[in-house]
Amino acid sequence: MGLPQREPATDLPERVTIYEVGPRDGLQNEKSVVPAEVKAEFIRRLAAAGLETIETTSFVPPSWVPQLxxxxxxxxxxGDAGLGPRRPVLVxxxxxxxNALAAGVGAVAVFGSATETFARKNLNRTVxxxxxxxxxxxxxxxxxxxxxRAYVSMCFGDPWEGPVPVEQVVDVCQRMMDLGADQLSLGDTIGTxxxxxxxxxxxxxxxxxxxxDRIGVHFHDTYGQALANTMTALRHGVCVVDASTGGLGGCPYAKSATGNLATEDLVWALDGAGVQTGVDLTSLVQTSVWMAGHLGRPSPSAVVRALAGSD
Structure with a gap:
């Protein structure tokens, strides 16, 4: 069975933009360095599968994230396929x-924190x-x-500080958006x-x-809640969802952070609900299997396991 039975949901947006983070967030915590040509081919395959917005990489010091x-x-x-407003890079x-401007990019993202401890560990600064x-x-x-784009991490819990008050998260989000960012991404960095x-x-x-309308959501699946949390956000009017092909991902500064919401799992759910994404699921699964071969382990995505195993 290649596609879900489609039963349109009336309480979801007609279309959702998937903000694909696999090439950046998905690969940043890999211990073995993925060659640049493989990363570039990964991005080309993601685009060919219909993913329009792809965060390609990050201009961080190599000592921070050697993978990037x-x-x-x-x-x-x-080349031109890596530039433009649909190809953000993290700075x-x-x-x-x-460095991003020298490369000719058309979109950037900054990465803040809702908690003081993670701000110190990630950026060596207070909030x-x-x-x-x-x-x-x-x-x-x-x-x-x-x-x-303005990312705010640790919006739903912090491994050092524990629960994070909603009011504290809102305050940081306001201050980040007041800088002039176009979009806010709410990060559930440890999946709680x-x-x-x-x-x-x-x-x-x-x-x-x-x-x-100005918010994207970014859920990790540590406790298996990423898809449920995403569907809740969509029912509140959010139309941008961060996801990582194959469920790859983690955070080098938060060891309890496991993989992101798998793009395939998201597409399966949205296809079944009649929500448009523009993504070809079969092509995406093939891309995940291809990348899993380069990483030397199977994809953690449930949909990839089910569809790849049914071939």
Missing amino acids: ADATEVLADL PNERGLD AESIEMFRPVVERAKDSGLWV GTTGHVSRLLDALDAVGIGS
């Missing part, structure tokens, strides 16, 4: 932005200091005509979020003027 030290090489291999600071570090990055990016928590946070953000 080849950002310039990957983008050079991709941590102005130096990262300089306030990190936001001030992002200020000139966002300003210069917007002045250069780039689209800007639940559906009620998702609803409460989205309601709280809406109450301060950050509507669901």
Whole structure:
């Protein structure tokens, strides 16, 4: 069986944009370095499967994330296919932005934290200091005509601080969006979020003027809640979902963070609900199997296991 039975849901958006993070977030925690040419081919295959928005890489110092030290090489291999507003790259600071601009990218993302401990571990700064570090990055990016995304991690729990008050998350999200970002991505970095928590946070953000039309959600599947949390967000009007092909991913600074929501699992659920994504599931599964071969292990995606095993 290649596709789910389609029974349209009336409480979901007609179309969802999948923000594919596999080439960046999915691969960043891999211990063995994936060659640049394989990363570039991965991105080409994802695009051929119908994924329009693909976060390609990150201009972070190689000592931070060795896997992504080849950002310039990957983008050079991709050529024009790696540029434009549908090919964001992550930049941590102005130096990262300089490299991104030199590469000719059309979109960037900055990565903040809702908690002080993770801000220290990830950026070696307090939350306030990190936001001030992002200020000139966002300003210069917007002045250069780039689209800007603001990630906020640890929105649903922190491995060092435990539960994170909703009001604290909202405050950080407001300060990040006040910089001038076009879109906010809410990160469940360690996968501890639940559906009620998702609803409460989205309601709280809406109450301060950050509507669901400006929000993307980014769930990890540590406790098997990523898809349920995503469907809850969609029922609140969110139309952008971060996902990683094959369920790849993790965070080098939060060891309890396991894989992202698998893009295939998301597409299966949305196809069945009659929600348009523009993604060809068969092609996507083939891409996951191909990448799993390069990584030397099977994909953690349930849909990939089911469909690849049925061939």
